[in-house]
Amino acid sequence: xxxxxxxxxxxxxxxxxxxxxxxxxxxxxxxxxxxxxxxxxxxxxxxxxxxxxxxxxxxxxxxxxxxxxxxxxxxxxxxxxxxxxxxxxxxxxxxxxxxxxxxxxxxxxxxxxxxxxxxxxxxxxxxxxxxxxxxxxxxxxxxxxxxxxxxxxxxxxxxxxxxxxxxxxxxxxxxxxxxxxxxxxxxxxxxxxxxxxxxxxxxxxxxxxxxxxxxxxxxxxxxxxxxxxxxxxxxxxxxxxxxxxxxxxxxxxxxxxxxxxxxxxxxxxxxxxxxxxxxxxxxxxxxxxxxxxxxxxxxxxxxxxxxxxxxxxxxxxxxxxxxxxxxxxxxxxxxxxxxxxxxxxxxxxxxxxxxxxxxxxxxxxxxxxxxxxxxxxxxxxxxxxxxxxxxxxxxxxxxxxxxxxxxxxxxxxxxxxxxxxxxxxxxxxxxxxxxxxxxxxxxxxxxxxxxxxxx
Amino acid sequence: xxxxxxxxxxxxxxxxxxxxxxxxxxxxxxxxxxxxxxxxxxxxxxxxxxxxxxxxxxxxxxxxxxxxxxxxxxxxxxxxxxxxxxxxxxxxxxxxxxxxxxxxxxxxxxxxxxxxxxxxxxxxxxxxxxxxxxxxxxxxxxxxxxxxxxxxxxxxxxxxxxxxxxxxxxxxxxxxxxxxxxxxxxxxxxxxxxxxxxxxxxxxxxxxxxxxxxxxxxxxxxxxxxxxxxxxxxxxxxxxxxxxxxxxxxx
Numbered sequence: 001x002x003x004x005x006x007x008x009x010x011x012x013x014x015x016x017x018x019x020x021x022x023x024x025x026x027x028x029x030x031x032x033x034x035x036x037x038x039x040x041x042x043x044x045x046x047x048x049x050x051x052x053x054x055x056x057x058x059x060x061x062x063x064x065x066x067x068x069x070x071x072x073x074x075x076x077x078x079x080x081x082x083x084x085x086x087x088x089x090x091x092x093x094x095x096x097x098x099x100x101x102x103x104x105x106x107x108x109x110x111x112x113x114x115x116x117x118x119x120x121x122x123x124x125x126x127x128x129x130x131x132x133x134x135x136x137x138x139x140x141x142x143x144x145x146x147x148x149x150x151x152x153x154x155x156x157x158x159x160x161x162x163x164x165x166x167x168x169x170x171x172x173x174x175x176x177x178x179x180x181x182x183x184x185x186x187x188x189x190x191x192x193x194x195x196x197x198x199x200x201x202x203x204x205x206x207x208x209x210x211x212x213x214x215x216x217x218x219x220x221x222x223x224x225x226x227x228x229x230x231x232x233x234x235x236x237x238x239x240x241x242x243x244x245x246x247x248x249x250x251x252x253x254x255x256x257x258x259x260x261x262x263x264x265x266x267x268x269x270x271x272x273x274x275x276x277x278x279x280x281x282x283x284x285x286x287x288x289x290x291x292x293x294x295x296x297x298x299x300x301x302x303x304x305x306x307x308x309x310x311x312x313x314x315x316x317x318x319x320x321x322x323x324x325x326x327x328x329x330x331x332x333x334x335x336x337x338x339x340x341x342x343x344x345x346x347x348x349x350x351x352x353x354x355x356x357x358x359x360x361x362x363x364x365x366x367x368x369x370x371x372x373x374x375x376x377x378x379x380x381x382x383x384x385x386x387x388x389x390x391x392x393x394x395x396x397x398x399x400x401x402x403x404x405x406x407x408x409x410x411x412x413x414x415x416x417x418x419x420x421x422x423x424x425x426x427x428x429x430x431x432x433x434x435x436x437x438x439x440x441x442x443x444x445x446x447x448x449x450x451x452x453x454x455x
Numbered sequence: 456x457x458x459x460x461x462x463x464x465x466x467x468x469x470x471x472x473x474x475x476x477x478x479x480x481x482x483x484x485x486x487x488x489x490x491x492x493x494x495x496x497x498x499x500x501x502x503x504x505x506x507x508x509x510x511x512x513x514x515x516x517x518x519x520x521x522x523x524x525x526x527x528x529x530x531x532x533x534x535x536x537x538x539x540x541x542x543x544x545x546x547x548x549x550x551x552x553x554x555x556x557x558x559x560x561x562x563x564x565x566x567x568x569x570x571x572x573x574x575x576x577x578x579x580x581x582x583x584x585x586x587x588x589x590x591x592x593x594x595x596x597x598x599x600x601x602x603x604x605x606x607x608x609x610x611x612x613x614x615x616x617x618x619x620x621x622x623x624x625x626x627x628x629x630x631x632x633x634x635x636x637x638x639x640x641x642x643x644x645x646x647x648x649x650x651x652x653x654x655x656x657x658x659x660x661x662x663x664x665x666x667x668x669x670x671x672x673x674x675x676x677x678x679x680x681x682x683x684x685x686x687x688x689x690x691x692x693x694x695x696x697x698x699x700x701x702x703x704x705x706x
Binding site: 232300301306324 | 633641653
């Protein structure tokens with residue numbers, strides 16, 4: 001009898017653990033206004049119009065497939081079900097071959113590539129093959145460099161156009177970037193990479209310690225925490241990097257610790273933590289550090305501000321005013337501070353509620369409806385959660401896969417980038433916002449603190 | 456205050472001993488005696504010998520000089536002794552290496568004999584005490600403050616350590632410090648930057664409450680960026696939750 005109860009308990013626990021995934025799915029679809037069913041898309045090889053285009057087609061097609069399959073809104077038809085002949089122009093499209101079994105595609109993306117000297121030209125098409133005659137959704141000529149990088153770029157642009165068409169106008173993220181911290185030079189510096197981990201590039205060369213990069217809304221600047229000498233003491237300061245000039249811009253220094261900058265969605269303000277007035281609290285200034293204003297007043301630490309990207313009128317931040325670090329919401333002028341009701345959230349089992357332990361790393365979703373954060377359960381492991389701010393429904397996105405921290409939303413609201421130790425060392429990963437399809441983006445050195453560019 | 460007085464006394468003492476030694480040295484330089492007048496025909500030539508029971512002395516020791524002579528009417532032992540009998544002995548305690556010369560004068564002429572007494576070089580006057588290496592003293596005496604998990608309160612153990620730190624800072628008013636706040640590896644990097652600052656500031660406040668001027672203490676936080684210990688256990692974490700003192704000489 002005892003054993004039976006034990007097995008029953010395990011089964012129930014198992015069901016409870018599985019539940020969050022389903023809940024997350026619901027939340028994300030509500031958040032992005034998508035239909036329940038994903039678009040079934042076939043993407044045959046593109047025709048090479050001349051021999052030089054051949055090797056580039058391989059890169060182009062692989063990147064395009066990756067971008068589309070990782071979009072979260074597309075169900076890729078397995079290439080083994082494709083008809084033998086791939087169209088290179090609309091006149092060659094036999095819609096029925098694609099829409100019927102075994103392919104059962106709703107849409108087909110196809111086209112051709114031509115190399116002209118040093119430039120690569122793509123004719124890209126997207127057709128709805130369920131219609132008779134097939135309906136043109138997208139026809140466009142793209143031009144880039146006849147290099148591997150150029151082929152990647154054209155694939156990203158075409159993928160973003162397809163995703164935008166199929167998601168009712170929401171942006172694709174194939175051309176976005178991720179800023180992060182890497183120690184691979186021996187010092188923690190700010191780096192950036194394409195959203196899929198390609199083109200990893202070192203931005204800062206400070207030779208000290210650079211932390212917590214945050215993009216400006218127009219991607220022209222990255223604010224971060226640096227360690228600089230001020231009044232004969234090296235301390236944490238706010239640094240500002242211009243991605244246009246690839247140089248640091250001026251930002252005033254303050255005594256004590258200054259960290260965790262975050263741009264307002266209109267780019268006119270920067271919120272950050274500063275201890276120059278006593279306890280480390282949240283301040284806001286203009287992007288050049290002027291018009292400094294204190295927002296929070298509490299004993300202890302208030303930090304990690306994240307703005308409501310939709311309205312710019314609220315912030316969620318971390319404060320230990322109640323003991324351990326927890327999440328609080330306030331108006332952007334510092335008024336109306338309220339604790340987020342995580343302990344009363346629904347959607348996960350009671351023992352999985354972040355009622356105790358650390359709750360940190362808030363990141364507000366682009367549509368303003370969800371908050372992603374990391375929670376250290378009393379047992380010690382960190383995992384990433386999202387909560388619907390209106391319904392207080394909670395979903396756990398990671399579990400039993402190393403320590404997972406510092407989520408940051410992609411501008412499409414369908415992806416989250418985060419840091420995880422699941423591969424054995426601290427690396428940057430991305431996943432769909434329901435916790436599925438986690439991908440490792442970095443592997444050299446230790447990499448952390450990712451921030452997804454808003455564009 | 457107290458120890459600078461001690462230092463001043465030491466310097467005075469050294470200077471005093473130097474003067475004493477310098478005086479002693481001057482004394483040994485004595486004028487040579489005038490030679491005795493030479494006289495009469497054909498008397499026998501005088502002879503004289505001199506020896507010492509010990510010819511090698513430590514400073515402050517003495518030795519006995521023994522001499523004998525013949526055909527001498529006048530014996531002069533220099534330096535420092537003077538007229539002596541035809542045969543005899545005397546104790547001397549030279550402060551420096553000295554050659555004693557005895558001159559025998561008689562009707563038949565003059566004879567001399569020497570004995571050299573070596574005195575080991577005196578121990579050098581104690582050099583003025585070297586300025587104590589303030590960096591070493593700082594490292595020996597100043598202790599870091601340690602904290603409980605997620606706390607920035609000064610613990611009873613740290614209280615004791617910080618009282619000693621305050622004593623040191625009172626003794627060496629030229630020293631100013633930077634207190635670096637550190638945290639263990641657990642928890643958010645961003646939150647820990649703030650927590651480390653709170654620890655550094657709490658440590659500073661405690662010292663200020665003990666009368667140390669706030670101007671002498673700067674604070675900063677490394678968060679969890681520079682752990683002292685990199686293992687993943689409580690021993691190590693405890694090591695890393697601290698307010699670490701770094702010395703800065705006041706400009």
